[in-house]
Amino acid sequence: MNALASRVRAALQDERGSSARGRAFGMIRPKVEQTIAGFPELALNTRRLKLAALDRNAELVPLARERMEANGMRVYVADTAVEAVAHVHALMPSSGLVVKSKSNLGKELHLAEALTDAGLTVIETDLGDRINQMAGTTGFHVLSPAASIDRFQVRDLFSRELGEELGDSPEELVAAARRSLRGYFARADHGLVGANAIAADTGSVCLMENEGNIRAATALPRVVVVVAAITKIVPTREEAWAVARAASVFAGGQDFATYVTCLSGPTPDGGGPEEVHVVLVDDGRSRAIAEGYAEAFACINCGGCLNFCPIYGQIGDGFAGKRVGGIGALQTWLLDGREAAEQGGASLCIKCGKCRTICPVQLDTPRLLTRLQTEAVTRREAPAFGRAADRLMAALVVHPTLLAGFGSLARAYARTGFQRLVRRTGVLRALKLDAAERLLPPPSTPPAVAPSLAPTAPERARVFFFRGCLSHELLGGVTTATLDVLRANGCRVLTPREQVCCGAIHEHAGDEDAARSLARRNIDAFRGEELIISNSGGCGATLKEYATLLADDPDYADAAHAFAARVRDLSEFLAQLGPAPMKGIHPAVSVTYQDSCHLSLLQGIRDEPRALLHAVPGLDLREMQPREFCCGSGGLWGLKHTELSARLREVKLEDAAASGASIIVTGNPGCHMHLQGGPCPWCTWPRCWPPHAEAGSLDTGQATDDGVAAG
């Protein structure tokens, strides 16, 4: 087991940390979502602001430097991390006390450790960081770095620090921390802080916080050292202010942080610092911007993405190397290379896209990570499919004959009883194939789809049907149901035999050549004007991206654009068409709808499937909470990170069971198979196979079909 896998396993077994994160995120998420809703333009404006500033970064760095120096600050631009640490070290005395505030760059540079090694006493003044420092632990989460440490541990730490017996109420502990840290503030001669933004026009350093430690660390010590990345520079002080506001809203769901401080220079005669030093750190950022990855550094380090990341929610700082989370892996890849990013957990990003929806700059981390992977594959620095199982899967889906053979074998494996026998032997576990095998759904023979099927109701439309590859072979019942629903709604269904896999697997793995090749074949297969209906959220999202995928192909760019514009998800299409009246289900059943990430987050289709379900008489739709959280399928990701994938599935099944529904409805075959492979939440047995009489998961096509057919 490699280091990353060990780290993930250890994090999954850390029940205390998991519980603390669950408690923390359970409070933060609704608050942030509610606050964000009140600022509909903020993310777009902040994105524009930051990207425009990064475009001018080379010009803004010297301008900011000039203004800051004019204000009396001393500025140093460090080309490398080593230079930055050395310069900060040179600014400090050989011994003494340094009060330090929270700084992501400081953590990245291991500044506190370096100064401590040099003989200084560095005191973290943010309470969470201070708790971690006293406990000897690390915490990367921006808002709540000590989320994994409970009050009893905190009580013991501060009791030891202050030499008195403290109670365990948070109020008493905070008061104790205040007393303890005041003493350090009073004695410290040097303060070390980061920056949320730097205004080039006035040479101001803008800092936001809730505790007040940064304000104290910038006003009380004789010497203040600011360490900030060059990408924090924005043109004006108003824009720096706007960045602080965006960070407040998206990080903690606040209108505005409790304190925002703009420090523009030393104020020796005014009770403030005699010296203010600013260390601007490049360390590869200007190179990455020049290479077209400016967006990766538009991040304002609010940590909002971590609050909603399904992976971070489960393993916390197990999803961190030098930096934390998907954005941390992305920046590490750009600044320190692919191997460092892999060690930091780049492959752990499931690419669900949740982070983008709650990012103050709408940073598309999954897309940028995929782009980096593609470039690495193109340069032959990394294989697209590193494992044999992945290569087999990638080969199967592009050859219809092989895929049909695989489907037949899978059905025979289940129907002959061989599956039960193999499972009993434990050989699957020994070969580490148990997780993959569990994804096989109950055998369902795919229908022989005629190239053209007439509607069973008065004709209202002619549509193409994209049947998919694996979903068609393994979930034949869903294909049948989809065709029946379309025909019952008056559609003449055209299903070209020449269609192939959408290419999602290849695209995600960085094998863009293969993905483009498949895209061209599909474009040729679906020539015409008719809409193209997909019953798979994953395939639909990929088909809609063909325009981007083939944008540089002179022969196919226009056709790809037209093709993508014709793609509709089944629920999307039916909502536009107006579904035919459906008769009721008897007896009534309760269902819950699981938002597929590809459908809801990438395609924005949320209401249409629900509207269809509401339209089925006798079907009671009960929402699970939270909505729009990844179930852990992730295609090949789930086969690579099996334990993490299974944990996410457990959480999703518990949420589904808590809704009171007896059936899970989903719009993506990957989610369908993944959820069906988990332990049945409605049974007392650890595993229910065949599934519980009423439990299972159907895709929206199946459910809708049930509604139609039941009458």
Added chain:
Amino acid sequence: MNRSAATLVADAVASFRGHGWQALQVAGDAAEARDRLLAVVGSMESPRGGEGVSRVAGNRCATASCGRRSTRAVRARNPCTQPRRPSGRGCGRNRRYCTGGGAATALIGADDAYAQLVSNLPFSHVVLAHTHAIVPTLGRAWVWCAISLKEYWDGLCLAVGAVSGASRTGDIEMVIVEGMHGPGRVHLILLDFPAPGWEALPPEATTGVESAQSPPPRGVSLPRRPWCRDWCGHNRGGTGSPVGPSLGASPTPRPIGLRV
């Protein structure tokens, strides 16, 4: 005070209260304001056992001291305040530019660190502001601050800070506790009477209502406005009056628009 201004003030008071401030609007005159301030200060609580903080940045700054037996107040030396004999209990006071607009933020610009320290060190913090310093949005507050600073501070203020409530932390089991490093209680006293010289301001400034005119772009030379110099008694050029209105003096009364 016209209707929109009264609405703005009422909204601001409600917003500040909604964000955990003890917001109070004082009509009448400076004498009444002084009495109300003393009442607020007298009712302040202090941290149990006192904090024993007696040193702030060596010998370079005022002393902030909190505790049952130690009752000193600190006051920021910013453009809008005057030196004053300390009184009260563990409280810091200063005048600021205030905003409503949902954010409930007080904004101050100064050329020293005292304002930052006053808003940071004591356990209770009182913000004094005239109602005509209220603006509807954060952006507007910033513009006003920048305008005055541009003219009177050579375009730059070395320390600008915003306060939106009590210092807080949720680092222990996500339980929000106030009073981590900074004040655990924040009070806003809005003075609903004009400061001398305020009449010289354009209408949109005295009402604080968003003007249809966009704020002046950076670099544009602004007309010199006497109000800040007269009101604050501060001018970097040294031509202003050395003594501005203090709470002990009674400025010319003006009709009161709203009492909360």
